[in-house]
Amino acid sequence: xxxxxxxLPTLSVQEGDNSIINCAYSNSASDYFIWxxxxxxxxxxxxxxxxxxxxxxxxxxxxxxxxxxxxxLSLQIxxxxxxxxxxxxxxxxxxxxxxxxxxxSVLP
Amino acid sequence: xxxxxQDPRHKITKRGQNVTFRCDPISEHNRLYWYRQTLGQGPxxxxxxxxxxxxxxxxxxxxxxxxxxxxxxxxTLEIQRTEQGDSAMYLCAxxxxxxxxxxxxxxxxxxTVT
Numbered sequence: 001x002x003x004x005x006x007x008l009p010t011l012s013v014q015e016g017d018n019s020i021i022n023c024a025y026s027n028s029a030s031d032y033f034i035w036x037x038x039x040x041x042x043x044x045x046x047x048x049x050x051x052x053x054x055x056x057x058x059x060x061x062x063x064x065x066x067x068x069x070x071x072x073l074s075l076q077i078x079x080x081x082x083x084x085x086x087x088x089x090x091x092x093x094x095x096x097x098x099x100x101x102x103x104x105s106v107l108p
Numbered sequence: 109x110x111x112x113x114q115d116p117r118h119k120i121t122k123r124g125q126n127v128t129f130r131c132d133p134i135s136e137h138n139r140l141y142w143y144r145q146t147l148g149q150g151p152x153x154x155x156x157x158x159x160x161x162x163x164x165x166x167x168x169x170x171x172x173x174x175x176x177x178x179x180x181x182x183x184t185l186e187i188q189r190t191e192q193g194d195s196a197m198y199l200c201a202x203x204x205x206x207x208x209x210x211x212x213x214x215x216x217x218x219x220t221v222t
Contacts, residue, residue: 004150032209043112043199043213044151089150093209096141098150 004092004099012105019077021102023090026071032093035064035075038101039086047075049093082106110134112214114200120220121190128186129217133202140183141211142175143199144168151199157183158205190221 003026013019025033031052036044048059050066050073057064063076077084087101113132121127133140138159143151154173155165159180169175172190177183187194197218201211 034209034211036213041215043201043215044211046210046212049209091150096143096153096156098143098152100148100150 004090004097008102009100010103010105012107013080014107015080015082017080019075019080019084019104021075021077021088021090021104023073023075023099024071025073025090025092027092027095027097028068028071030092033064033066033073034091034093035062036089036091036098037084037086038089044089047088077104080104080106082108112200112202112212114198114214114217116217117215118218118220120222123190123192123221125190126186126188127190127219128184129198129200129219130182130184131200131214132182133200134212135181137202137204137212138180139203139205139208140177141201141203142183142185143201145197145199145216154185187219190219192221195219195221 005024034049035047037047038044048062048064050057050064061078066073085106087103089098089101091098115130141156142154145151153166154169155175157177160177172188175185197216199216201213203211
């Protein structure tokens with residue numbers, strides 16, 4: 001079946017540094033990919049999405065890159081802040097498939 | 109607060125009992141989704157509605173699970189004859205048909221089956 005997965009289950013970065021969270025997917029037909037942030041005790045929160053016909057999309061302090069050749073996408077967070085500490089999920093919009101998540105810890 | 113709400117937030121039940129959860133989506137959203145999330149995992153899709161029509165059901169949704177959205181507004185998820193393996197967080201999300209992939213999640217209902 002379709003799978004979406006992240007490369008690292010945990011990631012620690014220093015406050016102020018840039019964070020890069022990576023994700024791989026299996027379904028070439030997926031037309032949308034989405035990144036969500038989930039803080040402890042809360043439901044996932046939409047961050048940004050990208051259509052499959054795009055390579056890059058920028059939001060506020062976040063950039064998502066999509067490489068369809070290798071079926072890989074990444075979420076870059078600029079100037080990481082303590083409030084960015086959470087679990088980040090990539091998801092395929094095609095069949096509502098979520099990856100297992102990467103826990104981002106921001107160190108002071 | 110105009111976000112997605114879920115009730116109850118926590119439910120403890122004994123194995124074999126039936127439970128029902130409620131989700132109230134964002135009022136102008138016509139799509140509503142149910143997911144299940146276990147510790148350390150991403151949400152797993154269960155089913156979704158467009159207005160009152162249930163358009164897709166995951167094979168994870170066994171015969172003991174049923175979801176309804178009778179008037180196209182709130183939705184209920186019922187689990188009959190609960191099993192310990194049903195213990196999880198049940199998440200509801202909603203979206204508009206124009207931005208279907210931008211889903212807004214509720215806080216979830218944590219189910220513990222003893």
